[in-house]
Amino acid sequence: MAVTKREGRDPRPEQFSGFGRYAGPATLILSSLAEGPKHGYALTKDIERFADVRLAPGTMYEALSRLESQGLIEAVESDDRRRPYRLTAMGAEALRSHLAAQRKIADLGLQRLAGTWGAA
Amino acid sequence: MSEGTRHRAARLLLWYPREWRARYGEEFVELLVAELEERPRSLRRSLDLARSGLTARVAAAGLGGQPLDIEGSGRRSLATLASALSIFSVVPVALWAQLTIGWQWAPPTTRATSLAMVLMSLGILAVGALCLLAIAPVAWLAVRSITTRWRHLLGPIGLVLGGLAVLVVGTHHFANGWPGTRGHPWADQGMVPGGVAAYAWASTLFVTSYWLHPTALAQFPGGEVAWMLVSPVAVAALIVGATRIVRRVDLSPRVVRFERRLGLLAAVTTTIFLTGAALWVVDGGPGPRNLFHIGSIDVVELAALALLVLVTGRAAGRVTAGNPPVAPA
Numbered sequence: 001m002a003v004t005k006r007e008g009r010d011p012r013p014e015q016f017s018g019f020g021r022y023a024g025p026a027t028l029i030l031s032s033l034a035e036g037p038k039h040g041y042a043l044t045k046d047i048e049r050f051a052d053v054r055l056a057p058g059t060m061y062e063a064l065s066r067l068e069s070q071g072l073i074e075a076v077e078s079d080d081r082r083r084p085y086r087l088t089a090m091g092a093e094a095l096r097s098h099l100a101a102q103r104k105i106a107d108l109g110l111q112r113l114a115g116t117w118g119a120a
Numbered sequence: 121m122s123e124g125t126r127h128r129a130a131r132l133l134l135w136y137p138r139e140w141r142a143r144y145g146e147e148f149v150e151l152l153v154a155e156l157e158e159r160p161r162s163l164r165r166s167l168d169l170a171r172s173g174l175t176a177r178v179a180a181a182g183l184g185g186q187p188l189d190i191e192g193s194g195r196r197s198l199a200t201l202a203s204a205l206s207i208f209s210v211v212p213v214a215l216w217a218q219l220t221i222g223w224q225w226a227p228p229t230t231r232a233t234s235l236a237m238v239l240m241s242l243g244i245l246a247v248g249a250l251c252l253l254a255i256a257p258v259a260w261l262a263v264r265s266i267t268t269r270w271r272h273l274l275g276p277i278g279l280v281l282g283g284l285a286v287l288v289v290g291t292h293h294f295a296n297g298w299p300g301t302r303g304h305p306w307a308d309q310g311m312v313p314g315g316v317a318a319y320a321w322a323s324t325l326f327v328t329s330y331w332l333h334p335t336a337l338a339q340f341p342g343g344e345v346a347w348m349l350v351s352p353v354a355v356a357a358l359i360v361g362a363t364r365i366v367r368r369v370d371l372s373p374r375v376v377r378f379e380r381r382l383g384l385l386a387a388v389t390t391t392i393f394l395t396g397a398a399l400w401v402v403d404g405g406p407g408p409r410n411l412f413h414i415g416s417i418d419v420v421e422l423a424a425l426a427l428l429v430l431v432t433g434r435a436a437g438r439v440t441a442g443n444p445p446v447a448p449a
Contacts, residue, residue, distance in 0.1 A: 040151035056165050057151050058172025061144055066186055083147040 025055055025063035026072075027102075030087060030095040033073060039082035040064070067091065129153045135173035137180035139188050183434045194439055195367060198376065201383045201435040202366040204428055205251055206359040208386075211428065212247075212393050214324035215421050216240050219400065220317035222411030223310030233412055236400035237311060243393025247386055254382045262369045272368045279361030286354035287323060290347050294322035326352045329417040376439060383436030390429045397422055 032038060032046045040060060048054045055063075064085060067073040072091030076084045087095070129152035133145055155165065179185035182197030219228075219237050228234050266273050295318040310317070326348040330337045337345065371379070401414055401422055 040147060041154040044151070044155075056168035057148065057155055058165075058168040060151070061148055062172050062175065065144070065188065069186060069188075081146045082150040 024053075025059055026067055027095070027098060028053060028055065029060070029063055029067060030072065030091055031099075033085060033087040034092065034095060037076050037084040037086035039080070039084045041082065043085075125153055125156045128156060132169055135169060137177050139180060140176045143188055181435075182438055183431065184438070194376070195371075197435045197438040198371075198379055198383075199363045199366045201379070201386075201432060201439065202254075203359055203363045204432045204435060205247070205254070205383075205386055206362050208247055208390060208428055208432070209251070210324060210327065210355055211421050211424050212240070212244060212390075212397070213320050214327035215397050215418060215425075216244055216393075217317065217320035217324055218418070219412060220310060220312040221321055223312070224314050224317055226411055227310070228412050230403055232399050232403035236396040236403065239396025239399065240393050241312060243389055243396060246389035247393065250382050250386045250389065254379055254386075257375050257378065258366060258369060258371070261371060261375065262365050265370055269368065269370075273365065276361040276364035276368065279357045280365065281361075283354040283357035283361060286350065287358065290351055290354070291319055291323040294325065294344065294347055295319045297322075322347075323351065327417070327421070329415055380436060380439040383432065383439060387429065387433035387436050390425075390432055394422075394425050394429050397425060 028047045028051055029043060032043050032050070035046075038046060040057070044055055044060060064073070068075065068085070071088055072094055073085045074088050076086050078084055126149070129149045132152055133141055133149055136145075136148075155162075159165070175185055180188070180196065181200045182194065183200060219233075219240065222228070223237065228237065262273055262277060266277070295315070325344070328348070330340070340348075400412070401418060404414060
C-alpha cells in the first residue's frame with residue numbers, strides 16, 4: 001500500500017503525510033506497537049529506550065487519538081485502567097510502507113555523503 | 121503511589137473537554153500518575169498538557185483539528201457559532217452604548233469617530249437582523265419538537281426564557297433610571313434614539329472597569345450594583361440555553377445550510393463592526409467633554425471582539441464540514 005502524495009516526489013504514505021507535526025510521534029508509536037500491545041506509560045518508556053525521545057503525555061495521546069481514528073491502531077479490551085493499544089493490519093502495512101520510504105531516503109543520503117565526504 | 125499525585129493528575133485532566141475525558145480520561149490519568157511519580161516537576165510536560173488540552177477543546181468546539189466525534193463535529197461548530205453570536209450581543213453593544221450615549225450630549229469632533237459610529241451602528245443592525253433570521257427556524261423547530269423531546273429541551277428553553285425575562289425586566293427598569301431619560305435636555309440627539317442608547321447602556325452595565333476599582337464601585341446605588349451582578353448571570357443563562365438548544369434540536373440539512381450561510385454573513389458584518397471600533401480606538405480622541413474617551417476596557421473589548429470575529433468565521437466555515445474518516449486502503 002505504498003500510497004504517495006505526489007507520485008515519485010513525496011515518498012511518505014498518505015496516512016503519515018496527514019499527520020503533519022505528529023508524523024514523528026506516530027512513527028515512534030507504531031514502531032513500538034509493532035512489538036506487541038502496550039499502554040501509554042509502557043509506550044513512553046519503550047520509545048525512550050529505542051529512540052532516546054520522551055513523548056510528553058499530551059503529544060502521546062494526540063497521536064494515539066489520530067492513529068485510532070485512522071484505524072491504524074486499536075484499543076485492547078482490558079480490566080486494567082491502563083488501556084493497551086495494538087497495531088491493526090492497516091497500521092502494520094502503513095508503518096512498513098513508511099519505514100521503507102524512510103530507509104530509501106536514508107540509504108540515498110548516506111550514499112551521497114559517502115560519495116562527497118567519504119565513508120564514515 | 122500517593123493520593124496527592126492522583127488528585128493532581130485528576131485536576132490536570134479537567135483541562136481537557138468532557139468527551140475527551142470520557143474516552144481517554146481514565147488511562148490518561150494513569151499515564152499522568154506514572155509521569156508525576158517519576159518526574160514531579162517538568163515545565164515541558166506542563167506546556168505540553170496546556171497546548172494539547174487547548175487543542176482538544178478547540179476540536180471539541182468544532183473550530184479545528186481532529187474531533188473525537190467526527191459525525192457530530194458539524195453540529196458542534198453550529199453550537200459554537202450560536203455562542204459566538206450570543207456573546208456578540210454583549211461585548212459590541214457595550215462598546216457601542218458608550219458612543220451612542222456620548223453622542224446624545226454632543227457630536228464627536230473628528231470624522232474618524234463619526235465614521236466609526238456609522239460603521240458600528242451598521243454592524244450592530246446587520247448582526248441583529250442576521251441573529252433574528254438565525255433564531256427563527258431553530259426556535260420554531262424547538263417548539264415543534266418540545267412534545268417529543270421535552271426532556272432534552274425543557275431545561276435549555278427554561279434557561280433562555282428565564283435569562284431573557286431577567287434581562288428585559290432589568291434593562292427596562294435601569295434604562296428608565298438613566299439620567300438621559302429623566303427629563304434632562306440633550307444638546308444633541310445623536311444618530312441613535314436616546315431610548316435605544318439607554319437600553320444598550322443598561323443591558324451591558326456590567327461590562328465596566330469599575331470592577332477593578334471597588335472604592336468607586338461602592339459609590340454606585342445598591343440596586344445598580346445588584347443589577348451588575350445579576351445581568352451577567354442572565355446573559356450566561358441565555359447563551360448556555362441557546363447553545364444547548366442548537367445542539368439538541370433536530371435540524372434538517374436545509375436548515376443547517378441556511379444557518380451556515382447566515383454565520384458566514386455574520387462573520388463579515390462583525391468585521392464591519394470591528395473595523396468601526398478599531399477606527400474609534402485608533403482615532404483616540406476623547407471628543408467634547410471627554411464623551412468619547414477610550415479606556416483600557418475598550419481595548420480589552422476590542423481584543424475580545426477580534427477573537428470573536430475569528431471564532432465566528434471559523435465556526436461558520438466548519439458547520440457542515442466535518443472531517444471525513446480516512447478511507448480504508
